Amino acid sequence: MGQGIIKGKGRTGRMVLVIHAACAGLALLIVASLAIVLDRSVTEADRFGLTAERKLVDGELQSEVDAVVQYQAELSFWNKTFAELGQGGLSDAFIKQELTDWLWKDFGFRWMIFADRSGEALVAVKDGQRTEEREGTRALKWAGDLLERADRLYEDNLAADGRSWRLDRPARNSEALEAPVPGIHAADIRMIDGAVSIVVVQAVVPENLRIPALRRDPVFMVTVKPFSPRMVADVEERLGVSRLAFNPVRDVAEGSIHVALGNCTDPSCMVAAWAPRRPGSFVRSETLPSVIVIGLVATLVLAFIALRFGSVVSALEASEAKNRHQASHDRLTGLLNRAGFEEVLSAAVARAPERPFSLLCLDLDRFKAVNDTYGHPAGDFLLKVLAERFEARVTGCGSVSRLGGDEFAVILDQNVTRANVATLAQALIVAAQTPVPYEGQLLQVGCSIGIAFAPDHGTIQREIVPAADRALYLAKKSGRNQARTADEAPIETDADDAATARGGLAA
Numbered sequence: 487m488g489q490g491i492i493k494g495k496g497r498t499g500r501m502v503l504v505i506h507a508a509c510a511g512l513a514l515l516i517v518a519s520l521a522i523v524l525d526r527s528v529t530e531a532d533r534f535g536l537t538a539e540r541k542l543v544d545g546e547l548q549s550e551v552d553a554v555v556q557y558q559a560e561l562s563f564w565n566k567t568f569a570e571l572g573q574g575g576l577s578d579a580f581i582k583q584e585l586t587d588w589l590w591k592d593f594g595f596r597w598m599i600f601a602d603r604s605g606e607a608l609v610a611v612k613d614g615q616r617t618e619e620r621e622g623t624r625a626l627k628w629a630g631d632l633l634e635r636a637d638r639l640y641e642d643n644l645a646a647d648g649r650s651w652r653l654d655r656p657a658r659n660s661e662a663l664e665a666p667v668p669g670i671h672a673a674d675i676r677m678i679d680g681a682v683s684i685v686v687v688q689a690v691v692p693e694n695l696r697i698p699a700l701r702r703d704p705v706f707m708v709t710v711k712p713f714s715p716r717m718v719a720d721v722e723e724r725l726g727v728s729r730l731a732f733n734p735v736r737d738v739a740e741g742s743i744h745v746a747l748g749n750c751t752d753p754s755c756m757v758a759a760w761a762p763r764r765p766g767s768f769v770r771s772e773t774l775p776s777v778i779v780i781g782l783v784a785t786l787v788l789a790f791i792a793l794r795f796g797s798v799v800s801a802l803e804a805s806e807a808k809n810r811h812q813a814s815h816d817r818l819t820g821l822l823n824r825a826g827f828e829e830v831l832s833a834a835v836a837r838a839p840e841r842p843f844s845l846l847c848l849d850l851d852r853f854k855a856v857n858d859t860y861g862h863p864a865g866d867f868l869l870k871v872l873a874e875r876f877e878a879r880v881t882g883c884g885s886v887s888r889l890g891g892d893e894f895a896v897i898l899d900q901n902v903t904r905a906n907v908a909t910l911a912q913a914l915i916v917a918a919q920t921p922v923p924y925e926g927q928l929l930q931v932g933c934s935i936g937i938a939f940a941p942d943h944g945t946i947q948r949e950i951v952p953a954a955d956r957a958l959y960l961a962k963k964s965g966r967n968q969a970r971t972a973d974e975a976p977i978e979t980d981a982d983d984a985a986t987a988r989g990g991l992a993a
Contacts, residue, residue, distance in 0.1 A: 516780060527773075536743055536762055538809045542725050543758055544745045550721075551673050554684045554711045557593055561690075562707040563668060568692040571705050576600065576609050581616055589709065590614035592858075596683065597710035600690070601626060603637045608705060628678055629685055629708050635672035636687040640704050643670055644697070651697040668695065675747040677756050681712040682732040682747065722760075724817055730760040816888040818866055819873035827887035830897055831947060839941035843884075843899040844907045845950055847958040848876075850892035850918060851932035851966040860927060868922050868929045875917040879910065892931075902939070904971075911935045911969035919967065934961040935969035943972045
């Protein structure tokens with residue numbers, strides 16, 4: 487019996503050892519598994535975060551370039567500028583009003599140069615003051631390649647038209663609602679006068695794109711818009727990045743990430759660099775204590791792993807959802823942006839004609855006057871209020887998007903009878919016309935709307951979008967503050983009509 491007890495104790499001891507070894511092995515396996523998962527989570531979180539930040543910063547820089555191109559096009563794609571140059575130069579009144587008081591004072595353009603294709607400056611304005619032409623010619627050394635590229639684009643798009651010349655309107659995105667600036671500009675980001683700046687070069691052309699024979703050789707408008715500290719701070723605030731700076735690629739601080747500025751690839755070229763947020767550090771700091779606890783308290787391992795791993799996945803999913811939301815929504819108003827609009831429009835087109843829908847293109851009237859009179863903060867406030875009003879009226883029957891500037895679009899997929907859509911369009915116009923209180927002032931604008939119905943006016947995007955666009959042009963031309971349908975708009979719209987509508991959008 488004693489031997490049985492001894493044998494029993496031996497078997498029990500061995501079983502205890504086996505259980506201890508199994509528990510120790512399980513603990514080690516759990517710790518090793520968690521360490522691998524944690525490391526992978528950190529790596530993936532960092533990779534995803536860095537990729538998202540690069541896309542956001544690169545997209546924001548391109549948006550800044552696009553904005554400068556649009557501002558410059560207000561003058562280079564304008565009959566008045568073309569006419570003044572045809573009379574031998576720019577008048578002092580034109581330089582003061584358009585260059586000094588507008589581009590320089592309002593938007594901070596440092597250089598504004600008008601030059602021929604050989605690079606000889608005809609008019610040069612720096613920091614709001616007219617300077618000697620030879621100084622402008624010397625300054626153009628940093629834009630020689632852009633001048634050549636703009637000249638080449640101008641020549642590629644120029645075609646004989648009887649005794650004169652015509653610039654062919656470039657191929658455009660058939661889904662875009664905005665008439666594009668003629669595709670004859672060249673733009674880049676580069677170091678100018680010790681400051682990272684956006685440089686844009688475009689030939690000065692009339693709005694109808696017809697060039698008289700005696701004016702075939704172009705005059706180019708060259709503008710330089712530096713990145714001010716305020717612009718950099720605004721970008722940091724919008725994107726949630728820190729220590730954003732512009733440096734040569736060889737001088738980028740260790741631990742920073744960067745994206746290239748412009749087309750330069752030399753080590754001396756400038757890049758936009760910033761300190762990454764590295765969400766993986768957050769994941770590690772939040773999860774590592776739990777891994778240690780799990781290793782010590784084996785009985786709680788499975789429950790604790792599920793809880794903590796779930797929190798990690800939730801954090802990653804929340805980060806991804808946030809970035810997806812930022813990619814498809816306008817940061818100022820919270821509405822869908824152009825990318826989000828195109829996604830909704832594609833889905834609506836795919837459901838037509840079984841499920842008809844209507845597209846409304848909205849453009850605010852006299853919005854530029856509000857900006858010029860009360861400043862851009864007032865304009866931003868007005869856009870937020872109108873976005874809320876539009877969304878309140880559309881909720882339940884469609885979606886509202888802000889495409890940029892003062893342009894909006896509405897896609898209706900519920901109650902899309904013509905009478906209902908007309909009633910809603912009128913309600914949107916009234917909402918836009920209702921004054922908005924702002925710091926003791928009343929901000930008031932109007933709204934023009936173009937309406938197209940699917941499948942009546944098309945079953946694909948390249949049909950339905952231009953149809954609504956033409957209706958919007960007609961509404962602008964017919965006096966604004968009204969809605970027109972594609973039934974009323976001619977299928978062919980000449981260049982003068984398009985130019986007139988574009989001028990209305992800019993206002």
